[in-house]
Amino acid sequence: MSRLVFVLNGPNLNLLGKRQPHIYGHETLADVEAECRTLAAELRLDIAFRQSNREYEIIDWIHEARETAVGIVINPAAFTHTSVAILDALNAFEGPVIEVHISNVHKREAFRHHSYVSLRADGVIAGLGTQGYLLGLQRIARLTADEPA
Numbered sequence: 612m613s614r615l616v617f618v619l620n621g622p623n624l625n626l627l628g629k630r631q632p633h634i635y636g637h638e639t640l641a642d643v644e645a646e647c648r649t650l651a652a653e654l655r656l657d658i659a660f661r662q663s664n665r666e667y668e669i670i671d672w673i674h675e676a677r678e679t680a681v682g683i684v685i686n687p688a689a690f691t692h693t694s695v696a697i698l699d700a701l702n703a704f705e706g707p708v709i710e711v712h713i714s715n716v717h718k719r720e721a722f723r724h725h726s727y728v729s730l731r732a733d734g735v736i737a738g739l740g741t742q743g744y745l746l747g748l749q750r751i752a753r754l755t756a757d758e759p760a
């Protein structure tokens with residue numbers, strides 16, 4: 612039976628590849644989705660890959676994941692640093708949650724050093740570029756396997 616993982620992206624990530632490429636690189640979000648789909652097939656995971664600039668939509672997707680998904684990989688983008696509501700939604704999700712940041716947020720402005728989402732995340736990946744998404748998927752695959760390591 613295949614397992615569904617939600618890969619959720621927050622505000623401005625629709626501009627990936629065009630927005631501050633010296634920080635976020637040249638790959639687009641469509642490129643990242645394609646890479647995630649290739650890896651997910653190898654890991655025998657299904658993925659729902661989504662992006663929104665609206666906080667409520669991300670919250671609704673996390674609620675949807677409660678019913679359908681085994682895990683969540685999330686790059687909440689700027690909502691990382693502001694959203695108690697996304698934290699609360701993730702706290703209502705039972706499976707593993709991996710938080711991903713393309714840039715190393717700890718090397719940047721002080722306001723990026725705090726993450727509400729990290730209070731819930733089982734793992735946090737920052738500064739590994741878009742590879743972080745792939746590592747997040749691998750971790751979810753392992754944590755949701757029959758015999759997790």
Ligand code: DQA
Nearest residue numbers: 686687688689712713714723
């Ligand atoms: C980000 C880091 C956040 O601080 C920022 O607001 C983003 C992207 C990252 O992937 O590095 O939009 O989550």
